[in-house]
Amino acid sequence: MDVKTVIKETKPRMEAVIEDLRRKLATIRTGRATVSLLDSVVVDYYGVPTPLNQMASIHVAEPQLITVQPWDQSQLGAVEKAIRNADLGLNPTNDGKIIRVPVPPLTEERRKQLAKQVHEIAEDHRTAVRNIRRDANERLKKMFKDKLISEDDEHDGLEEVQKLTNTYIAKIDELAKHKEEEILRV
Structure with a gap:
């Protein structure tokens, strides 16, 4: 096993978190029937x-x-x-x-509750992405400790995992922001 394998296995797991987030956000009411x-x-x-x-x-x-x-x-x-x-x-x-x-129009209070719910769902998914990052980092550190990869490879791998994490957290933030705007739009 090498660094590329760890990265290759990490990316689909993070992608699955994004898909789950899309599904969960789709079930939140916005005042329009879907x-x-x-x-x-x-x-x-x-x-x-x-x-x-x-x-x-x-x-x-x-x-x-x-x-x-x-x-x-x-x-x-x-x-x-x-x-x-x-x-x-x-x-x-x-x-x-x-x-x-x-589907009744949303009251201002209900809109705020739903926006809060979007924040909570998004935070749960950010945590899931961070947990995947932690798993990948632990695997890379173990590979270095077991002398399967060099220190440079470990460093590059950790950097690559962090870049993936940043990308997916940005996607989560973007999806949550759009959903919140959709809910708060009167």
Whole structure:
């Protein structure tokens, strides 16, 4: 194993953190209806916890309205209950065929809460990137200690890992900033 291998293994791990951040940020409400808003909803489907998007058609009918149509009509009540219990601040209604989920405009207080939530999610992901950096640095130091690489190689490797870390933390900051602007935009 050499320095390039450590770098090559570190980069996809950091990329995975960015993808996870994108998914989590997509589920945060911005006052506009999006299908990703319901990504976190899990329905008790005959005793099996099932993601809503695997058992229903979800559409944005209007900028402030999401419609959900379960493939199994007998699950309307369970789907409605799951959306209500998902703590998204949404109040679905069921007309016997389809569930309508109006997305109310965000209050100023709710916008600030969501912006704070974005900060917390971003910080968790920054920590994840730093943990990956720590793992890579420990591997490089161990390789040097075991005389598998030279001191110069170790130094270059540590520098390269730090550059990767800076790049990915900047991506996290950028994604969080955009999401926060989207939430606070009135």
